[in-house]
Amino acid sequence: xxxxxxxxxxxSNEEEPVHLPCNHSTxxxxxxxxxxxxxxxxGPEYVIHGLTSNxxxxxxxxxxxxxxxxxxxxxxxxxxxxxxxxYCILRFPSNDYKLSFGAGTTVTVRA
Amino acid sequence: xxxxxxDPRHKITxxxxxxxxxxxxxxxxxxxxxxxxxxxxxPEFLTYFQNEAQLEKSRLLSDxxxxxxxxxxxxxxxIQRTEQGDSAMYLCASSLSxxxxxxxxxxxxxxxx
Numbered sequence: 001x002x003x004x005x006x007x008x009x010x011x012s013n014e015e016e017p018v019h020l021p022c023n024h025s026t027x028x029x030x031x032x033x034x035x036x037x038x039x040x041x042x043g044p045e046y047v048i049h050g051l052t053s054n055x056x057x058x059x060x061x062x063x064x065x066x067x068x069x070x071x072x073x074x075x076x077x078x079x080x081x082x083x084x085x086x087y088c089i090l091r092f093p094s095n096d097y098k099l100s101f102g103a104g105t106t107v108t109v110r111a
Numbered sequence: 112x113x114x115x116x117x118d119p120r121h122k123i124t125x126x127x128x129x130x131x132x133x134x135x136x137x138x139x140x141x142x143x144x145x146x147x148x149x150x151x152x153x154p155e156f157l158t159y160f161q162n163e164a165q166l167e168k169s170r171l172l173s174d175x176x177x178x179x180x181x182x183x184x185x186x187x188x189x190i191q192r193t194e195q196g197d198s199a200m201y202l203c204a205s206s207l208s209x210x211x212x213x214x215x216x217x218x219x220x221x222x223x224x
Contacts, residue, residue, distance in 0.1 A: 032210075043115075043202050043215030044154065087153060096166070097210045098144075101153030 004088045009106045018075040020105055022088030025069045031092040033064060034099070035073050037084040044087065044101070047073065075107075083109045115216035117203050123222045124193055131189045132219045136205030143186050144213065145178055146202040147171065154202055160186060161209075193223045 005023040012018040034049040061074040087104040116135040146154035162183035180186040204213040
């Protein structure tokens with residue numbers, strides 16, 4: 001199974017951008033890159049996903065390297081409510097697209 | 112759309128007792144998933160359903176655990192003869208189909224004393 005590698009933690013100042021890296025060097029052509037986040041005392045929530053092209057939505061942007069072996073989740077202006085654990089996950093058809101979570105990156109936002 | 116509901120939010124039980132948790136998914140979602148999360152770790156997959164059919168059970172799901180989804184609507188997760196190691200957050204999620212985003216509930220926190 002393809003796996004991802006993320007830093008354990010990152011810190012940011014409020015209203016500054018946050019760039020969260022994710023390495024997935026064993027990714028295959030049919031694997032989708034998904035990001036979820038988990039706020040304290042809540043279940044995970046979907047953030048964004050992509051296959052090959054960069055993606056934008058109201059929550060974040062996803063930049064995917066040309067060789068797809070890494071990606072970066074970008075929070076354009078961090079707020080205190082963005083403090084959470086961010087999970088980078090590969091979803092692929094051979095395991096029925098199930099979500100398999102790693103330890104994620106804990107993001108702390110300083111006021 | 113009221114999201115995914117889980118009940119109860121918290122459960123404290125004595126070792127050896129049986130507990131049952133309920134999950135109400137988003138009504139049109141045919142996929143339902145159970146995960147377990149311990150402190151400081153990411154959620155671990157337990158089992159999932161497509162409609163009423165249970166498609167897979169993780170090796171984490173010992174024979175003391177059973178899950179059902181009668182009529183493809185709500186689901187229950189029962190733990191028999193609870194052990195202290197069962198203390199965790201139990202999360203339920205649903206999705207419209209296998210490749211769509213999951214919507215998670217807020218979880219049931221189980222404490223076995």
